[in-house]
Amino acid sequence: MTPDQLSAAIVAALQSLVDDSSLTLSDGVPASVRVERPKVKEHGDYATNVAMQLTKKAGRPPREIAELLADRLSVSDGIASAEVAGPGFLNIRVAAGAQGDVARHVLEAGESYGHAAESTGRRINLEFISANPTGPLHLGHTRWAAVGDALSRVLRAAGNEVTNEFYINDRGSQMDKFGASLRARALGHEPPEDGYHGAYVADLAAQVVTAHPGILELPEDEQLLAFREEGYAMQLAEQRSELEEFRTVFDVWFSERSLHESDAVEHGMKRLREQGRLFESDGATWMRTTDFGDDKDRVLVRSNGELTYFASDTAYYVNKRERGFDQCLYLLGADHHGYVGRLSAMAACVGDTPGEQIEILIGQLVKILSNGQELKLSKRAGTIVSLRELIDLIGVDALRYTLIRYPADSPLTLDVAEMTRKSNDNPVYYVQYAHARLASIVRNAADLGLVFDLERFDPSQLSTEREGDLLRSLAEFPRVVAQAAELREPHRIARYLEDTASAFHKFYDTCRVLPQGDEEISDVHRARLVLVAATRQVVANGLTMLGVSAPDRM
Incomplete structure (x- = not known):
């Protein structure tokens, strides 16, 4: 029995109490009830404080409500017992058969286990890398590439339609400096002092010359333009290739230039004027962001007619919303903390609600x-x-997993040796090893003629403490995914996998899965093999959400 199934059973019990007038609730029976695994194992498999939450609506003490619920739940299918504790807590034990049936549910769902049954209907634009096409992606980009991609996978699993978007900063003086740096290297000169340095500039310049042998014969202005544009295309292609190798794929690569080459910026300004959010002062055009909590109003057009970066940011946001996205998520680096207030105020100026759109x-x-x-x-x-x-x-798996397993708003100091160590002290190795061990058990079982068979599966055979712990861990996976999506915290998936791997190892240390010697295959062996196969499926599903491989052998 999963937490959601138990929640449904409690709701049904409440409804039956209301139907026979044993209980009156002022605004009806809740659609769902929160159940949790108690901190003290002896208290039961699950606990809920729903009676305490309903006391005002029912006009009765919480303990009375809990006692009514306990009586009704005790005769429900799949529930072994329901006991009242303290001022109105309800501790519930699930029958072995109902708990064991979680394994069947996992295997029947397969790769979709942990995913929402229905779509939310919400379209989300997730922008998590904004980079100049003038050099390699760096460590800061790498963290967002891992975390942002994992978040998009989790949001999709939770039933959302997600578009991953890369914003290309391909406009401005840095592009001209990039072209000048490439041309200088091609001519054997040092790049300008405020240009781009590093061996990659010389390598890229050589690639441009090889692809266009006559480029150095062009007039200087044309050379600068050609080096800039060819270098841009090559560097962007390299960024895309590296990200794909890192298992981070973007659905949209959006060019900042395109905002200015189209009428997107003018269109955005028009929207703001219609909202009454623009004003002129000192020859410049300003947006009234202080109306919505920003520390100062923001310039969109300087007195010399030059557009600011914030004009691009505003036009880009309007463009996203008009492409039909219900929500725009931005994942920004630590040096962009000041953008929170101004972007939120900008969205409010456009007519949206910060925190929603x-x-x-x-x-x-x-x-x-x-x-x-x-x-x-x-x-x-x-x-x-x-x-x-x-x-x-470091390797793709170790690098992705380690960057994802910590909250993104926490500073990190990581050690190469620890990330690449092949031992159980390394979390990614620990989880991947658990998957490989699970796969090995299934292979070895097949060699002995033992194949997991749901038709012959008797879930009541999974009755030991360690089996119960592992089953409850598997049952929690859908809820963990939903919470990770809601809180925007994909690290919860990694920590869940580590806990589940621990529960599996404890189970395997005390519960023999395979028959030994001349021992005949029993229903216990069959049931435990189903549990092993279900655990393997859940670990694989979780690793997939992190973009980390699930090896069958290590």
């Missing part, structure tokens, strides 16, 4: 140590450590 998450910095020293310098990229180097040094 727009949500901004701020991530913190990551440091990676190698041999006790922080990785700061890169032979290829100069002053940054690139995604490519991190993949080569």
Whole structure:
């Protein structure tokens, strides 16, 4: 019995109490009831404080309500006992057969277990990398590539339609400096002091010349333009390739230039004027963001006619909303903390409600140590450590899992040796090893002629404490996914997997799955093999949500 099934049973019991006039609720029976695993195992399998929540609506003491519920639940299918504790808590024990049936439910659902049964109908735009196409992606981008992609997978599992969007900062003076730096390297010169340095610039310049042998024969202005545009295309292609190798795929690559080459910026300004949120002062055009809590009003057009970055940000938000997205999620770095207030105020100026149509998450910095020293310098990229180097040094699985398993708003200091260590002290290895061990048990069972068979599965055979612990852990997975989506915290999936792997190892240490010697295959063996197969499915589903592989052998 899953928590959702138990919640439904409690709701049904409440409804029956109302129907026979044993209980009166002023605004009817709740649609669902919160049940939790108690901190003290001896208190039961699950607990709920619903009686305490309903006391005002029922006009009766919570303990009386709890006692009515306990009597009604005690005769419900799948419930072994229901006991009242304290001022009105209800401790519930699930019958072995009903608890064991969780394994059947997992295997019948397969890869969809943990996913919402129905769509929310919500379309979410998730922007989690905004980068210049002028150099390699760095460690900060890497954290968001992992966390943002995992969040999108979790949001989809929770029933949302999600579009991953990469915002290309391909407009502004940095692009011209990039072109000048490439041209300088192609001519054997040093890049401008305020240009781009690092070995990648020389490598990229050589690639441009190879692809366009006559480029250095063009007039200087045309050379600068050609190096800028060809280098841009090549660097963006490299970013896309590295992200795909990192298992982070974007549905939309949105160019900042396109906002200005179309009428998107003018259209956004029109929307703001219609809302009465623009005003002129000192020859500049301002947005009244202080109307919605910003610390100052924001300039959109300077007195010299030049558009600000905030004009692009505003036009981009309007563009997203008009593409039909119900909610725009922004995942921004630690240095963008000031954007929370201004972006929220901007959305309000457009006519939206911050926290509903727009949500901004701020991530913190990551440091990676190698041999006790922080990785700061890169032979290829100069002053940054690139995604490519991190993949080569740590590996996709270890890097993704480690970056995801911590709350994104917490600063991180990680050690290369710890992330790559092949031991149970390394969380990613611990979880992946659990999956490999589960797969090995299934293979070994097949060699003995024991194949999990749901038609012959007797869930009541799974009655030991360790089996119950593992089954309850599997039953929690859908709720963990739903909470991770609601709270925007994919790290909850990783921590859940570690707890489930621990529950599995404890189960395996005390409950023999496979027959030994001439021992005949029994219903207990069959039931435990079903539990093993179900656990393997849940671990695989969780790792998939993190974009981490689930190896069958290690």
